[in-house]
Amino acid sequence: MTISLKHLYKAFGFIIKSEYALPELSRAKIDSDTCGISIEVGHLEDKWKSRSQQPNKYFYVEKNLCMFYVPNTAIFLIQHGSKIIVSPFEDAAEDHIRLYLLGTCMGAILMQRRILPLHGSAISINGKAYAIVGDSGAGKSTTASALLKQGYQLISDDVIPVSFNEKNIPMVTPAYPQQKLWQESIDEFGMESSNFRPIIDRETKFAIPVDSQFCNKLLPLAGVFELMKTEDESLQFSSVTGLERFHLLFQHTYRNFFIPRAGLMDWHFQTSAKMVNKMSFYRIQRPTSHFTANEITDFILTSMERKGEVVNG
Numbered sequence: 001m002t003i004s005l006k007h008l009y010k011a012f013g014f015i016i017k018s019e020y021a022l023p024e025l026s027r028a029k030i031d032s033d034t035c036g037i038s039i040e041v042g043h044l045e046d047k048w049k050s051r052s053q054q055p056n057k058y059f060y061v062e063k064n065l066c067m068f069y070v071p072n073t074a075i076f077l078i079q080h081g082s083k084i085i086v087s088p089f090e091d092a093a094e095d096h097i098r099l100y101l102l103g104t105c106m107g108a109i110l111m112q113r114r115i116l117p118l119h120g121s122a123i124s125i126n127g128k129a130y131a132i133v134g135d136s137g138a139g140k141s142t143t144a145s146a147l148l149k150q151g152y153q154l155i156s157d158d159v160i161p162v163s164f165n166e167k168n169i170p171m172v173t174p175a176y177p178q179q180k181l182w183q184e185s186i187d188e189f190g191m192e193s194s195n196f197r198p199i200i201d202r203e204t205k206f207a208i209p210v211d212s213q214f215c216n217k218l219l220p221l222a223g224v225f226e227l228m229k230t231e232d233e234s235l236q237f238s239s240v241t242g243l244e245r246f247h248l249l250f251q252h253t254y255r256n257f258f259i260p261r262a263g264l265m266d267w268h269f270q271t272s273a274k275m276v277n278k279m280s281f282y283r284i285q286r287p288t289s290h291f292t293a294n295e296i297t298d299f300i301l302t303s304m305e306r307k308g309e310v311v312n313g
Contacts, residue, residue, distance in 0.1 A: 058070070117162075118159075131172070
């Protein structure tokens, strides 16, 4: 059956047909009756009421189905790794809807397809992917932007899709050519925020297009750098070893609370087991008192040099 949807895009390795315009994404050059993901508008109020039995419950997750409720914005349904239905509330801002379509919805889609979504930024450095992960506000996108300033390329920002090739090598799939940066980071990089669109109204976080520095190739994942904030005044660097690597991968899986609810604990463990011995893992504790992105990028590049990588930008 032909899906009649208005917009055609490519992101996360899929053709996406959408009733919503998604200007962040790259336009697809092919027009096919089949697609990887469809985004449609529908009515989900009754379905949500039948599943959300607890007051203030915002998520419902089961095998191959995820629903969530965002007050004043929309109810979202993600099913079978191929369909997203949006039930918008009156006067909902499309900017807000897109934020959840490209974040939580895509994270759920990837999990339903057994693709690991890490929460962070992935950078292409000389034919390999390096993931920068961490909690919200840890400095992932800022560090990635500092690497872009040195001539490297962005593969993904916010949601990093990790799958495996025929040789069981972890591979990162490109997402779309945009970063999100806070005002503070924009100022530190000498950029002008008036040139960029705010992510959400009245917020000081901005969408930064990076079309000219976007890597659109699948690349092997060669390293993971975890960023953590600390009250100390100096940067601290350490290797992550042993079972701690499993914890790191779980901790920085996008929307990891979906995993047990969707019956994916075994899958996540097996996926992690295939990754932990195939790359380097580092922890970087950064002070919150001053800007450290350039020092952090120096450490990342130096650690790669120690591993025998060539890191000329």
